[in-house]
Amino acid sequence: MTATVAVLLACGACFVLKFVGYLTPARWVSGPRTSRITTLLPVALLSALIAVQAFTTGERLVLDARAVAVAVALILLRLRANFIVVVVGAAAVAAVLRALGG
Amino acid sequence: MTTAGLDAGRRRAVLRQAWSVGIATGAYGISFGALGVAAGLNLWLVQALSALMFTGGSQFAFVGIIATGVGAAPSAIATAALLGIRNGLYGIQTSQFLGVRGARRVAAAHLTIDESTAVGIAQPEDEAQRLGFWRTGIAVFVFWNAMTFVGALLGNTVGDPKRYGLDAAAAAAFCALLWPRLRSLDALATSALAICLALAFAPFVPAGIPVLVAALAAVVVALRHGGRHEAPLRAEAPGSDPTP
Structure with a gap:
């Protein structure tokens, strides 16, 4: 699969999911279990993405500048920093640590 | 869309809310654009994601996974789709007050994201709900795409993404998306x-x-x-x- 095909398929899937909402009667998804799963699904996916992005290189588990950057990001979020500040702050920490040979 | 039932002051208030949400949210497009090209996608594919996928969490997840190679494409698509399920749930709510059919329904579905849904359902009047949804969706779409382009251009000029900590920036972006949840x-x-x-x-x-x-x-x-x-x-x- 080329990157272009992957992008188009992913865009198509996301649009179809949006559109399906406009065709679905509200009572179909009103169960408490369904709503609990759909609330927690983004939490699980985003948490896993953080873990993979910060602590793996290829298929190896690693601890490097990215782990420190994530810790800084969490501290900035705790301090209610803006999204851009969090992202740029974490990148800057990783860049500085790498420049210092970390 | 008619807004005859809204007085001028309420209408201005809804529009102000729509534009401020659009500008504030759109600004994050710059980080998506930079991370997209750092992940190895060309500028046009990164732009296509903002224009055609237009749902930030899914976009960040897609580029984060595809950065490991095109072999991860099926997982990238599946993860983007799973994160996009919530937009469908928003659509169930917004379709109640939008009352759209045909091409307008397609446009409304495409603009169904966290912000347009939030501004729409927050309004007390039906007219204001429709106005808030559409204007917020359009404002976010315009700024998110413009800033994605700027971010992708910047990302292309910085060279090795690791030197600037852009791989760590992706993890930080996921943290910021996760935090409020x-x-x-x-x-x-x-x-x-x-x-x-x-x-x-x-x-x-x-x-x-x-x-x-x-x-x-x-x-x-x-x-x-x-x-x-x-x-x-x-x-x-x-x-x-x-x-x-």
Whole structure:
């Protein structure tokens, strides 16, 4: 699969999911279990993405500048920093640590 | 769309809200654009994601996984789709007050994201709900796409992304997307379980699969109480997500 095909398929899937909402009667998804799963699904996916992005290189588990950057990001979020500040702050920490040979 | 039922002051208030949300959210497009090209996609594919996918969490997830290689494409697509399910749930709500058919329904569906839904359902009057949804969706779309382009151009000029910590920036972006969702003990439990599952599977399965396996954490935690509803730690509303 080329990157272009992957992008188009992913865009198509996301649009179809949006559109399906406009065709679905509200009572179909009103169960408490369904709503609990759909609330927690983004939490699980985003948490896993953080873990993979910060602590793996290829298929190896690693601890490097990215782990420190994530810790800084969490501290900035705790301090209610803006999204851009969090992202740029974490990148800057990783860049500085790498420049210092970390 | 007619707004005859709204007085000028209310109309201005809704438009001001729509534009401010559009500008504030759109600004994050710059980080998406930069991370997209850092992940190895060309500028046009990054722009296509903002124009055609137009849902930030899915976009960040897609480029984060595809950065490991095109072999991870199926996982990248699946993860983007799983994160996009919530937009369908928003659509069930917004379709009630939008009353759209045909091409307008297609446009409304495409603009159904956290922010347009939040501004729309927050309005007391029907007219204001429609106005808020459409104008917020359009404002976010315009600024998000413009800033994606700027970010992709910047990303192309910086060279090696690791030197500037752009790989860490992707993890930080996911943290910022996750943060407002950690509102209940169940959410914290789901997060911890998902991290353990992802790291446990990472050494043994191809890139992208650990994230999909970790999705099971949501199912496990959600079914653990047999449908009991846990009260959120804080009030919950769509739009707490900092990107579309």
